[in-house]
Amino acid sequence: MGRIRILSDNVANKIAAGEVVERPASVAKELLENSLDAGATEVRIDVENAGRRLLRIQDDGCGMLRDDAMLAFERHATSKLSDVRDLLAIGTLGFRGEALPSIASVSRLVLETRAADEQTGAAVEIAGGKLLRCDEIARPVGTTITVRDLFFNVPARKKFLRSDQTELAHIGSLVTHYSLGHANKRFELYHEGRELLNVTPVGSLRDRAFQVFGSEAMNDLVDLPPKTFELLLPPPYHPPFAREATAEPAEPETAQFVLEGLISGPHLQKLNRNSIYLFVNGRLIRDKVLLHAISAAYHNLMPAGCYPFALLFLNCDPGEVDVNVHPSKTEVRFRHGSQVHDFVRDAIRESLMQHRPVSSIPLPTSPLPINQSSPSVPAGFRGDGQRAAELPFSEFSARVQAFADPPEASEIASEAEPFVNAPEIDQNLPEIRVWSQSEPLTSSQAAMPAPAEMTRPKAANRIPDTHGALEQLSADWDRMDSLEALPHLRPLGQLHESFIIATGRDGLWIIDQHVAHERILFEQVLRQRAAGTVEIQRLLIPIVLQLTPSQQFEYPRIADELTAYGFESEPFGQRTIAIQAAPAGVHTEDIEKIITEILEIAESELRSASLDEIRRNVSATIACRAAIKINTPLDTTKIEWLLRALAACEYPMTCPHGRPIALRYSTKDILKSFHRI
Numbered sequence: 001m002g003r004i005r006i007l008s009d010n011v012a013n014k015i016a017a018g019e020v021v022e023r024p025a026s027v028a029k030e031l032l033e034n035s036l037d038a039g040a041t042e043v044r045i046d047v048e049n050a051g052r053r054l055l056r057i058q059d060d061g062c063g064m065l066r067d068d069a070m071l072a073f074e075r076h077a078t079s080k081l082s083d084v085r086d087l088l089a090i091g092t093l094g095f096r097g098e099a100l101p102s103i104a105s106v107s108r109l110v111l112e113t114r115a116a117d118e119q120t121g122a123a124v125e126i127a128g129g130k131l132l133r134c135d136e137i138a139r140p141v142g143t144t145i146t147v148r149d150l151f152f153n154v155p156a157r158k159k160f161l162r163s164d165q166t167e168l169a170h171i172g173s174l175v176t177h178y179s180l181g182h183a184n185k186r187f188e189l190y191h192e193g194r195e196l197l198n199v200t201p202v203g204s205l206r207d208r209a210f211q212v213f214g215s216e217a218m219n220d221l222v223d224l225p226p227k228t229f230e231l232l233l234p235p236p237y238h239p240p241f242a243r244e245a246t247a248e249p250a251e252p253e254t255a256q257f258v259l260e261g262l263i264s265g266p267h268l269q270k271l272n273r274n275s276i277y278l279f280v281n282g283r284l285i286r287d288k289v290l291l292h293a294i295s296a297a298y299h300n301l302m303p304a305g306c307y308p309f310a311l312l313f314l315n316c317d318p319g320e321v322d323v324n325v326h327p328s329k330t331e332v333r334f335r336h337g338s339q340v341h342d343f344v345r346d347a348i349r350e351s352l353m354q355h356r357p358v359s360s361i362p363l364p365t366s367p368l369p370i371n372q373s374s375p376s377v378p379a380g381f382r383g384d385g386q387r388a389a390e391l392p393f394s395e396f397s398a399r400v401q402a403f404a405d406p407p408e409a410s411e412i413a414s415e416a417e418p419f420v421n422a423p424e425i426d427q428n429l430p431e432i433r434v435w436s437q438s439e440p441l442t443s444s445q446a447a448m449p450a451p452a453e454m455t456r457p458k459a460a461n462r463i464p465d466t467h468g469a470l471e472q473l474s475a476d477w478d479r480m481d482s483l484e485a486l487p488h489l490r491p492l493g494q495l496h497e498s499f500i501i502a503t504g505r506d507g508l509w510i511i512d513q514h515v516a517h518e519r520i521l522f523e524q525v526l527r528q529r530a531a532g533t534v535e536i537q538r539l540l541i542p543i544v545l546q547l548t549p550s551q552q553f554e555y556p557r558i559a560d561e562l563t564a565y566g567f568e569s570e571p572f573g574q575r576t577i578a579i580q581a582a583p584a585g586v587h588t589e590d591i592e593k594i595i596t597e598i599l600e601i602a603e604s605e606l607r608s609a610s611l612d613e614i615r616r617n618v619s620a621t622i623a624c625r626a627a628i629k630i631n632t633p634l635d636t637t638k639i640e641w642l643l644r645a646l647a648a649c650e651y652p653m654t655c656p657h658g659r660p661i662a663l664r665y666s667t668k669d670i671l672k673s674f675h676r677i
């Protein structure tokens with residue numbers, strides 16, 4: 001007798017459960033996806049003991065016919081696929097027909113359901129994969145699935161579960177994510193009777209994000225209105241004889257991609273990717289192509305190792321994306337990955353460019369510092385009116401390992417950029433240098449109200465009057481000034497001869513003069529490099545530079561690129577090069593440092609980064625060295641030029657290394673801080 005046997009369904013289901021049911025949150029994911037596939041508009045999830053003891057999901061979806069209620073627990077039983085061709089264009093979240101049998105094989109499960117077409121419903125009870133009962137019941141249309149004692153028969157799996165807090169955090173994050181993906185539906189989540197999330201249907205993503213993250217976080221978010229990309233598909237290959245037979249060339253086919261969502265300005269910087277929520281055709285996924293596209297969009301806007309908040313919905317023809325990559329269905333594979341990558345990157349960049357968000361100075365009363373005022377801690381995810389930050393599992397999103405793969409080393413390498421050490425501010429300088437009244441005002445400045453007029457002080461005990469006096473300002477309170485306001489700012493002076501202080505229509509601005517100039521030069525260098533119009537300065541005496549052995553190896557590979565940037569150089573004996581010219585504006589004493597830094601970039605990145613990325617890094621290095629330093633006094637004319645030139649930049653938000661350029665203390669925040677509103 002042969003030794004190979006076909007495994008029983010029970011064993012096969014348990015094996016499948018090993019892949020699909022990792023923890024209580026995976027049960028929640030499968031059941032939630034089933035409810036959404038069933039067209040539910042209201043989903044309620046109750047959890048006990050972080051999902052170990054109980055996880056119940058109730059929906060008002062289409063329900064199941066009585067016969068189907070039993071069939072649903074058969075392996076590979078699904079209503080979502082019928083044919084192998086359907087696999088090429090999956091429009092539902094589930095399709096494998098293995099979630100329910102898998103869950104039922106490792107828990108005690110009760111399914112209660114009723115379809116609209118039937119007068120009575122069905123209750124099916126299964127424990128550890130064994131059918132215990134199947135009854136007729138009375139109930140409303142929809143489905144309730146109760147999963148108790150998860151892994152009661154798989155003790156090894158139980159041991160892998162983490163603390164209650166972590167497991168609950170996973171569930172919370174999962175439900176929150178899905179609630180963001182379906183703004184028009186109601187989601188409720190309760191842990192042992194305590195409400196954790198309760199969001200009612202709303203008309204827009206922004207409204208849902210507001211429900212989930214709260215108003216403060218919304219100020220940092222920028223809308224990404226729907227952007228469409230049509231990809232011309234290559235014609236299908238026909239062998240030459242077949243081609244001759246076709247009289248008319250076929251119409252070129254296209255695939256459409258639509259991207260929309262919410263993204264944060266570059267000033268909101270997260271230390272991991274947990275605040276990136278990606279939905280492809282309504283499915284919550286983790287995808288390296290899209291994650292890389294997002295990082296690429298923020299390249300030179302954010303420091304390496306920092307990530308934005310992004311809530312992105314990419315919709316496309318189901319044939320363009322393969323969702324049958326992993327049993328847990330959290331990964332996808334795009335048919336045209338690189339085109340999708342570039343589309344997503346450019347769409348995000350374009351939105352950032354249009355909105356030009358400006359960083360706010362965090363209010364002292366604000367509950368969390370700016371880089372923690374985290375949309376990853378949703379305000380809607382609360383209990384008894386508590387803010388999320390007070391919850392025992394407030395870090396829930398940060399802990400979601402299921403959706404928080406550590407970045408690939410290669411991805412980090414391509415984003416890596418040296419953070420240039422900022423020189424120390426000279427503490428002995430006078431704090432604020434305010435220009436004398438005799439200094440002439442420009443016409444734009446003259447049009448601005450003087451600070452004294454704006455904040456006419458009132459007696460503290462006459463608060464109602466204060467509101468009256470501030471009426472003139474109120475019109476602008478809700479108008480968030482963007483960086484468009486830069487050329488209209490009224491410079492007041494410098495702080496530590498390093499930061500420009502200015503007033504605008506909406507508040508007080510602080511601009512870092514070095515990084516502002518760095519951004520201006522960076523874009524200028526990039527433009528000149530692309531147009532081949534880099535201005536150069538010949539050196540009276542060539543600079544002779546000694547190379548290390550590895551630099552000597554890199555040098556020939558980037559010599560042409562160096563020339564294109566204005567660094568004319570040639571080998572000069574053993575491991576030595578002579579530099580005869582440099583880009584205009586670069587100080588002679590910086591030339592050696594710049595070349596060394598460029599060689600380092602080449603060494604670390606040439607293999608993994610694209611030419612475009614290398615050029616950006618080289619331009620950033622040149623800009624950083626040539627930019628006005630801190631501790632440098634500037635006169636009004638220079639400052640005005642700087643503000644105008646900055647406003648004319650494509651991305652005036654951050655320096656090429658990702659540090660913010662301008663901070664704004666809005667009038668509203670100032671009034672709040674002084675308890676005037």
Ligand SMILES: Nc1ncnc2c1ncn2[C@@H]1O[C@H](COP(=O)(O)OP(=O)(O)OP(=O)(O)O)[C@@H](O)[C@H]1O
Binds near residue numbers: 061
């Ligand atoms: N909440 C629900 N409402 C209505 N029908 C449901 C519900 N949950 C499951 N079903 C039915 O049970 C079938 C089996 O569900 P199951 O989750 O096991 O498989 P699937 O969703 O088809 O695929 P996958 O394994 O990828 O999730 C579904 O195809 C669907 O017809």
Ligand SMILES: [Mg+2]
Binds near residue numbers: 034
């Ligand atoms: Mg399913």
